[in-house]
Structures are given as C-alpha cells and as structure tokens.
Amino acid sequence: MEMRAMDDVAMGQDLTPPCPPLAFSLYDSTLLSLCSACSSPLSPPPHQFPSLLPTFPINSHHVHQPSLHYCSSQCSDSDSDLHLSSAEHHLLLLLSQSHPSSYPFSGDTSDLRAALRLLRRFENLNAGCLPERNRVGGLMSNRDELMSRGEDEGNGDVLCRIRGGAKAMAAARRMRDGLDLEFLGECLLEEAVLCLVLTNAVEVQVKLGQGVGVAVYDTTFSWINHSCSPNACYRFLLPEVTQCSGEPRLWITPAATGGSSDEIEVSHNNSVGCLEYGPRIIVRSIKAIKNGEEVSIAYTDLLQPKAMRQSELWLKYRFVCRCRRCIAWPPTYVDQTLEEFSAVNLDYTNLSSDHNFYRDEAIKKLTDYVDDATSEYLLYGNPESCCEKLEKMLAHGLLDEQSEPKEKKSQNIFRLHPLHHLSLSAYTTLASAYKIRATDIFAISPDLNEHQLEAFNMSRLSAGYSLLLASATHHLFLSEFSLVASVANFWTNAGESLLSLARSSVWNSFLNQGFVIPEVSSHPSHKCCKCALVDVFENSFVHSHAQNADFEDISREFLNCMKNITPKVWGFLVRKGCYLKLIKDPIDFRWLGTVKDLEIFDCIAHLGDCDTKRSVSTSEEIFHLGVHCLLYGGFLSSICGGKHSYSTSYIRKILYGDCYPIDI
Incomplete structure (x- = not known):
C-alpha cells in the first residue's frame, strides 16, 4: 500500500491523469446551492432539474420531496x-423524520451518503459478494483499529459516529428494500464501508480552497502514503474541465509491482467502477522525485506543530x-x-523540558484564548x-x-513567538476580521468622509x-518546501488585499491631493525592472529539469524586490497600538533569531500612528507590492496546480480585469 515513481520526475509535473471518484457526495451545507453531479452552482430558477423520486410510507404518512438537485437533465440522468438505489435518498428522509436519539450521531451526513454510494457500487461490481470488513475494493477500512481502542483513548465521538451512522445506513437500506426498519443485528458491513470512507475520503476543494464535499478515489490515489514533508500534492478538476499540464499518463505504480508492465496495466484498470462524472483528482509533484522513490502527500495541515499533527493522524488514521x-532530533x-x-x-525566560507543567499550561491557555477570540468573530x-x-x-x-505571586514577583506572562502556529492563526483571523469591519463601516454611510477613512484604516490593517x-x-x-x-x-x-487598497477610491479623501491609482489595463504597468515575475507568470512557466535553479533565481529576485519596496510601505499599513508596529522586518525574519530575542517585546514603546506625509508615493508602492505578491503567488501555484489551475486564472483576472476570464 504505497506508490512509487516509475521514472525520474521533475518538480511541478502531473503524476496521474485526472482520476474519477468511486464515490462523491456534497456537504449538507452545499446540497441546495450546487449540482450533486458536477458541483456547478445552481442557477435561477433554483433546482430546475430535481431528481424524480417516488413516495415512501413513513409512519403512515406519504412523503414526496427531492433530496438532491441538478443543474441539467444530463446531470440528473x-x-x-x-442516489435512489444506494438508499442515499432514504437516509436523508429517515434522518429528517426520526428522533435524534434513534441514530446517535450529529453533524454533516456527507460521509454516510458517500459510504452508501460506495457500498452500492461494490455490490454491483461483486455481484452481491460481501467485501471483507478490513479491506474493501483494495482500500483499507481500518474498522478494527478505529473501533477497538476508541473509548479508552478519548475517541468516543468517532465510535459514536461509526456505530450510529452504520445503524442509520442499515435502516435506510432496509427502507429501500421495503423491510422493517427495526433491526437488532450488527451492522458490520455498513461499519466497514463507513470506516473506509473516514479513512480514505478527501475533502473536495474548488476555486481557492472552498470545500464542497468529500470523495473516495481508487487505489491509484488512496494508496499514496502521508508524509509531513511530502514530495507531491493533489488538486481537483470539475467535470467540464479537461485541461491538465504535461502528458496525461500515469507516472506512479504500487511498490509491490516493481514497475511490472502487467501490474501497471492492472493499476490503470483500477478505475473500473468509478463514476463517469464528479470531481476528478490529479496528483502532482512539488519536488523532484527519483525513479523508485516513494510518492507522498499530506493528510493534515503542515503548519501545525508535530504534536498536533501526530494526534490528528492517530485519531483519524x-x-x-x-x-x-x-x-x-533535534526537531x-x-x-x-x-x-x-x-x-x-x-526565573527562566525559555521554557525547557524541565518546565513541562508551565509549557502545557501556557499552550492550553493561549490556545483557549485564541479560540475564544476567533469565536467572537466567526x-x-x-469582529x-x-x-x-x-x-x-x-x-x-x-x-x-x-499563578501565585512569590517573593514580590509579578504573575507569569506568556508571550507567543511571531512565528508560533497560534500567531499565524491570529494573523489569518485578523486579516479577515479587519476586512469585514471595513466592509461593515463603509456600508453604514459610504458618502461620509469619516466612515470612509475609518473603513480605509481597517483595510490597511487587513x-x-x-x-x-x-x-x-x-x-x-x-x-520546508x-x-x-x-x-x-x-x-x-x-x-x-494590497491591490484592493491601492485601487481604493478613498485615496482622494485620505490624501486630499486628488491622487488616484488608475485602473491598470496595459501590460507594461505591471513590469518591474529588477525581476522577471511578469514574464514568468505570463509564460505560465513551462517546467523543465532545470527548474530547481530557475526557482531559486526567481525567488531570489522576488525577495530582493520585496526588501526594497516593503520598508517604504510597512509604516503606512500599521496604526497606533497595533501589533504590526512591533514587527521589525516583515519580510526577513532572521532578525528574530531564537525566542530569546522576544525580549524586544517586553519594552513596548509608545506606538505612534503612521506617517501620512509620504502617502502619495506610498499608494504607488502599495500597488507594485501587491503586483509582486500576486505574481509570486501565481508562480508558486503553477508548481502545485499547473498553468491551468483556478488560482492562475483568478490572479490574471485580478491583475488585468475581465479581459482574462477565469477558466475553471
């Protein structure tokens, strides 16, 4: 159960053709807004092509309601x-009319619905033969592992979901077959397939990371193992999109085959039973991979520290x-x-292993505080x-x-490193919250200068x-590449965010000098005399075996430009009393060194407001800074997603306007 490269592979190369799913289901929250077959947004009039469903007797009442909706008759067909034969419809109907205590689980039903769909496809393929409970269709279910130790290790929620979900699945299948819903036996088959989904399913993300549902893919993808330093990633294509970079061939093979041509052909045929529609997945190298080297992807967020990654991987997999x-070691x-x-x-400024009590207590307090503050907003x-x-x-x-004051010492104060994972989470939340505040303030009265300026200040902080x-x-x-x-x-x-700020109409009021950044429509306005980012981006950066050197050169040029532009802008983006004022250099964090250097934060001087005397030149510099960020983001995105990725099209649209429509 591992996949290896069949040849030397360069960075930024598709390792698989677009692979169709074995099963796919939308999240409950997207069932009414997206097509359940192709995930396209439903256009008005809503639900033009609902699934045509018969009525079912439930508690002596006849119910007729479509469960899923489609964008076209083709998707519906x-x-x-x-949807009907898998008992997915019956599950939704059953849960909508049953008391919660009947099926003790809560939350989204997409994993249950995907499991029902998967079970139906396996039944059709195997002519009624029941799969083994620890491996179904070549995919590991992990049922015994997930259920044997759960209660002893605080994994009760997972156990409850498996048992309650399997019970609901079994009842839905009995409803489909016209049988009595009361079933007192074990639901081993349903538990096995549900565990398979929990173990192998991935969240389907479209556009810029928007999650719409879950999907299970065959062994070509599902046998790729995890690493916290992976050499590959994956992306999704919606059914109507067929482009992919490079040759649409398979560059990986199961490790046990040793590259045998017969076995490789079997691997190609693993897609038997896959859907002819639904989101397709492509695996892509993000590092150079040697022939025979194992291919790995990430199952979890790589910006989490080791303990959090390990805990999540153990609980789920x-x-x-x-x-x-x-x-x-050391880490x-x-x-x-x-x-x-x-x-x-x-008495110490660095918490070492001798002070695990303080470390654990501090992390818990800091985590709870960040979570509570974020909840205030979300x-x-x-905000x-x-x-x-x-x-x-x-x-x-x-x-x-x-903490108890002792010997006239002050109470303990815990302070995060600027690159601590909780700090990164806080920056993410603050960028979003300040943006929402700007929108809300401007909506109150867009014509009042006072509100315009306050909204503009929130946009600066965002x-x-x-x-x-x-x-x-x-x-x-x-x-860590x-x-x-x-x-x-x-x-x-x-x-x-920077381009939106530079193009804001509020500059007139803020500067009181009539200076406005014009809409950029011509190619030369994005050019930089010191780096080739525009040329790299617009040529879609055709990857080659020399890409490692090219990547280093492009990144070096980008950082040199950023180091030149950012100091001219940074003072304008911060306000009085803002944490941003404490960041010495927002581009080069080598000034931080180790946690010992955090003593600079112990003596917080008066944080004055920004200097607005240079605002005219700053607006132009903000624009050029934003262009650099977008182009470099597009360059990195081309490594992960190729030249036809949604992010590449999205960046073109931001830079050049409607003349570059989004492709995906």
Whole structure:
C-alpha cells in the first residue's frame, strides 16, 4: 500500500491523469446551492432539474420531496438512479423524520451518503459478494483499529459516529428494500464501508480552497502514503474541465509491482467502477522525485506543530508518522519555531523540558484564548471584539491569572513567538476580521468622509496582516518546501488585499491631493525592472529539469524586490497600538533569531500612528507590492496546480480585469 515513481520526475509535473471518484457526495451545507453531479452552482430558477423520486410510507404518512438537485437533465440522468438505489435518498428522509436519539450521531451526513454510494457500487461490481470488513475494493477500512481502542483513548465521538451512522445506513437500506426498519443485528458491513470512507475520503476543494464535499478515489490515489514533508500534492478538476499540464499518463505504480508492465496495466484498470462524472483528482509533484522513490502527500495541515499533527493522524488514521520531519532530533527549525513562546517574569525566560507543567499550561491557555477570540468573530459576528483581544494578546502576552505571586514577583506572562502556529492563526483571523469591519463601516454611510477613512484604516490593517502572514510562512517555507501550497495561497491573498487598497477610491479623501491609482489595463504597468515575475507568470512557466535553479533565481529576485519596496510601505499599513508596529522586518525574519530575542517585546514603546506625509508615493508602492505578491503567488501555484489551475486564472483576472476570464 504505497506508490512509487516509475521514472525520474521533475518538480511541478502531473503524476496521474485526472482520476474519477468511486464515490462523491456534497456537504449538507452545499446540497441546495450546487449540482450533486458536477458541483456547478445552481442557477435561477433554483433546482430546475430535481431528481424524480417516488413516495415512501413513513409512519403512515406519504412523503414526496427531492433530496438532491441538478443543474441539467444530463446531470440528473447520470446521478439520480444511484442516489435512489444506494438508499442515499432514504437516509436523508429517515434522518429528517426520526428522533435524534434513534441514530446517535450529529453533524454533516456527507460521509454516510458517500459510504452508501460506495457500498452500492461494490455490490454491483461483486455481484452481491460481501467485501471483507478490513479491506474493501483494495482500500483499507481500518474498522478494527478505529473501533477497538476508541473509548479508552478519548475517541468516543468517532465510535459514536461509526456505530450510529452504520445503524442509520442499515435502516435506510432496509427502507429501500421495503423491510422493517427495526433491526437488532450488527451492522458490520455498513461499519466497514463507513470506516473506509473516514479513512480514505478527501475533502473536495474548488476555486481557492472552498470545500464542497468529500470523495473516495481508487487505489491509484488512496494508496499514496502521508508524509509531513511530502514530495507531491493533489488538486481537483470539475467535470467540464479537461485541461491538465504535461502528458496525461500515469507516472506512479504500487511498490509491490516493481514497475511490472502487467501490474501497471492492472493499476490503470483500477478505475473500473468509478463514476463517469464528479470531481476528478490529479496528483502532482512539488519536488523532484527519483525513479523508485516513494510518492507522498499530506493528510493534515503542515503548519501545525508535530504534536498536533501526530494526534490528528492517530485519531483519524491510526498510525504514528515516522517521516523525516517527525523523527528529526533535534526537531527541525520549522517545528521548533511553530511551538516557541516565552514566559516573562519567571526565573527562566525559555521554557525547557524541565518546565513541562508551565509549557502545557501556557499552550492550553493561549490556545483557549485564541479560540475564544476567533469565536467572537466567526460564531457571534463581533469582529471588533475579536480584533481587540487578538491585538492585545499578540502585543502584550497573556497573563497567567492562576499563578501565585512569590517573593514580590509579578504573575507569569506568556508571550507567543511571531512565528508560533497560534500567531499565524491570529494573523489569518485578523486579516479577515479587519476586512469585514471595513466592509461593515463603509456600508453604514459610504458618502461620509469619516466612515470612509475609518473603513480605509481597517483595510490597511487587513492588508498588513495578510502581508505579515505571507512573509512569515514564507520564512518557514525556505526551510520546508512542502509548505508551497499554503504559501502560494497566502501570497495571493496578500497581493489581492494590497491591490484592493491601492485601487481604493478613498485615496482622494485620505490624501486630499486628488491622487488616484488608475485602473491598470496595459501590460507594461505591471513590469518591474529588477525581476522577471511578469514574464514568468505570463509564460505560465513551462517546467523543465532545470527548474530547481530557475526557482531559486526567481525567488531570489522576488525577495530582493520585496526588501526594497516593503520598508517604504510597512509604516503606512500599521496604526497606533497595533501589533504590526512591533514587527521589525516583515519580510526577513532572521532578525528574530531564537525566542530569546522576544525580549524586544517586553519594552513596548509608545506606538505612534503612521506617517501620512509620504502617502502619495506610498499608494504607488502599495500597488507594485501587491503586483509582486500576486505574481509570486501565481508562480508558486503553477508548481502545485499547473498553468491551468483556478488560482492562475483568478490572479490574471485580478491583475488585468475581465479581459482574462477565469477558466475553471
């Protein structure tokens, strides 16, 4: 159960053709807005082609309601039969009319519905033969592992979902077959296939990382193992999109075959039983891979520290990662940095292994504080309170209110390293929250200068945090190339935010000098005399075996330009009392060194407001900074997704307007 390269592979090369799914289901939250066959947005009039479903007797009542919706009669014809025959419709109907205690699980039903669809396809292929419970269709179910130790290890939620979900699946299948819903036996088959989905399914992401559902793919993809320092990634194509970079051939093979031509042909035929529609997946190299080298992808967020990654992998997949990054001792620079923080007013300034109590307590308090502040914004719609709390925590640290003052010493203060994973999470939230605040303020009264200026100030801070997030993760990326996909998204977001700020109509009121950044429509306006990013981006960067050297040259040119432009802009993006004011150099984080250098934050001087005397020149520099961020984000995206990726088209549209429509 591992895949290896069949030849030497360059960085940025498709390793598989577009592979169709064995089963795909939308999230509950997208069932009414997307086509259940092709994932396209439903256009008005809504649900023009609902699935045609019969009525079913439930508690002596006849119910007739479409469960899924399609964008066309073709999509309806291709999918509605499986929707009915798999008992997916019956499951939705059953759960909508049953008391919650009947099936003790909560949350989204996409994994249950995907399991029903998968089970139906396996039944059709195997002529009624039941699969083994620990391996179905060549895919590992992990049923015994997931269920044997769950309660002892605090994994009760997973056990409840498997047992309750399997019970609901079995009842839906009995409803489909006209049998009594009351079934007291074991649901081993349903448990096995549901565990298979939980183990092998991946979230289907479209556009810029928008999750729409889950899908299970055959062994060509599902046998690719995890690494926290992977050499490959994957992307999705919607059914109507057929482009992919490079030859549409298979460059990987199961390790056990040793590259045998007969076995490779079997691997090609693994797609028997796959859907003819639904999101297709392509695996792509993000590093050069040698012939016979194992191909790996990431199953979890690589910007999490080791302990969080290991915990998530064990709870969901039941394995302990032993990749290069995880077994490194001392820990890699990235993993060390993602966990660094300081404790102020203790006898020590660095928390070592001798002070695990303080470390564990500090991390718990800091994590809870960040989660609570984020909830203020995401759950309760209060971005202002969220911003105030996160700004305070980042700049001043978190007071340990439970620590006892001793010998007239002050209470402990825990302070995050600027590259700690909680700091990165805070930057992400602040960039979004300030953007929402700007929108809300401007909506109150778009004609009042006072509101325009306040909204503009919020936009400045949003752009500042977006830039800080991109540059901070880029600093980590220089030591761990597998972070390329995350860094590409962050640079793109930063560039979009900066260009939006530079093009704002509020510059007239803010500058009071009549200066406005014009809409950029011509090619030369994006040119930079010091780097070739525009040429690289517009030529879609055709990858070759010399790409490693090309990548280093392009990245070096980009950073040199950023180091020249950013100091001219950074002071304008921060405000009085803002944490951004404490960042000495938002591009080159080598000034931080180790956590010892955080003592600079212990003496927070008066944080004055920004200098607006240079605002006219700053607006132009913001524009050029944004262009650089977007182009570099597009360059990195081309490594992960190829020249036809959605992000590449999206960046073209931001830069050049409607003359470059989005392809995907």
